[in-house]
């Protein structure tokens with residue numbers, strides 16, 4: 326029995342392919358020869374496989390396999406229909422002709438496979454694009470940070486930059502240091518600053534030399550958790566020569582168009 330058991334296993338593997346009409350002529354012939362011996366196991370397996378295929382046929386959506394494939398499948402299932410055996414259940418046979426459900430089932434499987442493969446490819450493309458986008462964003466962000474850090478270093482190191490000391494007007498707070506480079510911009514730094522209450526922030530103002538001119542709003546920044554303040558202004562709203570002083574006030578989050586509190590820090594721009 327062990328030899329026939331092995332044979333049975335080998336044929337059972339082919340039964341599904343046989344039910345789908347996807348075997349080559351030699352394999353088909355050997356399966357048919359085996360079925361002709363009256364092997365009950367394989368006959369049962371074939372009936373089950375055909376039932377599955379017939380169920381697929383009921384689910385058939387619009388599908389159009391290539392002409393070549395359709396031709397091959399129709400040839401296969403017609404040949405099979407000619408040699409159809411009585412183990413096919415009567416229900417399935419009366420619902421749909423054998424050649425039709427065979428062809429439709431194959432078409433359905435083909436369509437399923439194509440859709441499955443197309444979706445896999447699309448998913449891979451989407452994942453790759455997403456990874457690339459994230460990588461690019463990281464690179465851009467890193468490059469941007471580096472450019473800003475380099476710019477700030479150049480402003481701080483260039484002997485041509487104007488240095489402005491900004492003491493606190495009334496409170497006992499650390500002095501801020503402003504460094505203003507004609508072309509590269511303005512940096513204001515300080516250490517150990519108290520955090521403004523709530524979401525309030527510190528805002529830089531340029532006080533113009535022109536009499537009666539209003540303070541010009543610049544950027545806002547909250548000191549970090551350690552009280553470190555490091556503000557880089559790439560494009561100050563006015564030039565060194567037109568500016569009398571720099572001032573910093575506490576303002577609501579996002580800043581104000583004009584100061585709403587008296588300046589905490591003020592520094593005169595000496596100019597050159």
Ligand SMILES: [Zn+2]
Pocket residue numbers: 332333336337359364365366367368
């Ligand atoms: Zn068998």
